[in-house]
Amino acid sequence: MLYVYICLMSLRHALMALLAATPMTGYTLAKQFDQSAAFVWHAPHSQIYPELRRLEEAGLIAGHEESRGIRGTKRTYAITDEGRAELQRWVAELSPPPRERDGAYLKATYFEFGSFANARRQFQAHLAHHRQQQRQWEAHVEQLENRDTSLLRLRLAAWPEHLHDAIVAYKAHVYRGLVTRARSEVEWARSGLDLVDRLEAAAGAQDASG
Amino acid sequence: MLYVYICLMSLRHALMALLAATPMTGYTLAKQFDQSAAFVWHAPHSQIYPELRRLEEAGLIAGHEESRGIRGTKRTYAITDEGRAELQRWVAELSPPPRERDGAYLKATYFEFGSFANARRQFQAHLAHHRQQQRQWEAHVEQLENRDTSLLRLRLAAWPEHLHDAIVAYKAHVYRGLVTRARSEVEWARSGLDLVDRLEAAAGAQDASG
DNA sequence: ACAGCCATGTAAGTCGTTACATGATTGC
DNA sequence: GCAATCATGTAACGACTTACATGGCTGT
Numbered sequence: 001m002l003y004v005y006i007c008l009m010s011l012r013h014a015l016m017a018l019l020a021a022t023p024m025t026g027y028t029l030a031k032q033f034d035q036s037a038a039f040v041w042h043a044p045h046s047q048i049y050p051e052l053r054r055l056e057e058a059g060l061i062a063g064h065e066e067s068r069g070i071r072g073t074k075r076t077y078a079i080t081d082e083g084r085a086e087l088q089r090w091v092a093e094l095s096p097p098p099r100e101r102d103g104a105y106l107k108a109t110y111f112e113f114g115s116f117a118n119a120r121r122q123f124q125a126h127l128a129h130h131r132q133q134q135r136q137w138e139a140h141v142e143q144l145e146n147r148d149t150s151l152l153r154l155r156l157a158a159w160p161e162h163l164h165d166a167i168v169a170y171k172a173h174v175y176r177g178l179v180t181r182a183r184s185e186v187e188w189a190r191s192g193l194d195l196v197d198r199l200e201a202a203a204g205a206q207d208a209s210g
Numbered sequence: 211m212l213y214v215y216i217c218l219m220s221l222r223h224a225l226m227a228l229l230a231a232t233p234m235t236g237y238t239l240a241k242q243f244d245q246s247a248a249f250v251w252h253a254p255h256s257q258i259y260p261e262l263r264r265l266e267e268a269g270l271i272a273g274h275e276e277s278r279g280i281r282g283t284k285r286t287y288a289i290t291d292e293g294r295a296e297l298q299r300w301v302a303e304l305s306p307p308p309r310e311r312d313g314a315y316l317k318a319t320y321f322e323f324g325s326f327a328n329a330r331r332q333f334q335a336h337l338a339h340h341r342q343q344q345r346q347w348e349a350h351v352e353q354l355e356n357r358d359t360s361l362l363r364l365r366l367a368a369w370p371e372h373l374h375d376a377i378v379a380y381k382a383h384v385y386r387g388l389v390t391r392a393r394s395e396v397e398w399a400r401s402g403l404d405l406v407d408r409l410e411a412a413a414g415a416q417d418a419s420g
Numbered sequence: 421a422c423a424g425c426c427a428t429g430t431a432a433g434t435c436g437t438t439a440c441a442t443g444a445t446t447g448c
Numbered sequence: 449g450c451a452a453t454c455a456t457g458t459a460a461c462g463a464c465t466t467a468c469a470t471g472g473c474t475g476t
Contacts, residue, residue, distance in 0.1 A: 009463075010313045017320045027427050040316045042309035047464065049429060072472045074427060084323075091324040094332065095313050097339045099252035099436090103220045103305050105387060106250045110227045111380045112373060113294075114301040119380075122304065129307045162416055163322060166409045170321045170329075173405055177315060177398040184394055188387040195383055199376045206372055219435075237455050257436065259457060282444045284455060309464090 011051055013090045014041045016083050019061055021155035023078035026052050037136040052077055060086055116200045127189035134182035141175045221261055223300045224251045226293050229271055231365035233288035236262050247346040262287055270296050326410045337399035344392035351385045
């Protein structure tokens, strides 16, 4: 029986990529994932801690216990040479495109099951969410371009200077892409609201004439 | 212990929404999901058959065995009134926005771990995939606008005529949104390729001068 | 003393994936 | 006869989610 997931498992590589910038604890990694909006991959700490143990067991990262205050301890992880090699393998690998799976669009497909007011409410929520996302990504792009995030500075320090521009450029390109995405979601919701207005007007006209 | 998924489970509603158009077998439903590119939610048959049984047990759909040829049988499912009510509840409910989780963008963030040639290869694959997606969604929008899909015709037949425009319009709006999405992914990949060209030229210039 | 953050886990469940299986029907 | 398609499942596993838990440190 050969069950092999062909690596949807990006969490592992996201963790290694972060640790390639600087050693960190699980807690700090978790903050990167769910507190800071600046990360492309979400994960809760309950997924991160076990994964770190597995990565350590696989030799891709190395953890060591540090003291924190008098009785407290914390475990700081650093990427290993094997981990770096695995990151390189992963970056070179072509991943299968993700499966289409969008709850908001699915629901919008069937707005006829609800009222015009409901369709409006749904589009408004979509709009509000993605407008906020857009602002967050925009802010992050600016930070990246100014090289003004602590993690980026640490990352740059680990590479020869002639590569710095490329490192920043790739990241800025990603987050600019997310800005564009968010913007087009906003636009989609806005034109959805227009659509609902037109449909409701048409329905009203029909009532009046019928 | 109260573990309740607050309904990421769109598969259930996707199935009911399809069955609201016309009764179907699991096989036919599965084709809608993974053969036809025209569906927003992917699911393999191994997920669909058990889910249908669960929906039936919950009274949201009703299945009945039909004969197929001499010895063969098939099970056709139809939505129930309870199922229709559940669809209405679902459409009226605000779902939490999906978590950011994009493998391609995550990888692109760390292209510095690979070569320029690799970055180019990744962007090209991204471009090719989304260009194809774009064409598929475009074709589907046209079919919808012409009311030229069998499922849509069946669906319209189940509703009073004054609602037909809205039913078509919502669906066309969704698939036009997907076209826009695909287009901006194509554009993102294209400008990614430009970026790699610039970075490589800059690196070459540095080699020459250094 | 207490709040808020730092820090690390476990448990139980759902969702989605690939692979493994089987058999009938239809058309050539 | 044989291939393609119709039709329906199960098994094992990996991925992700929510909730349950615990305890130390820091500043007021």
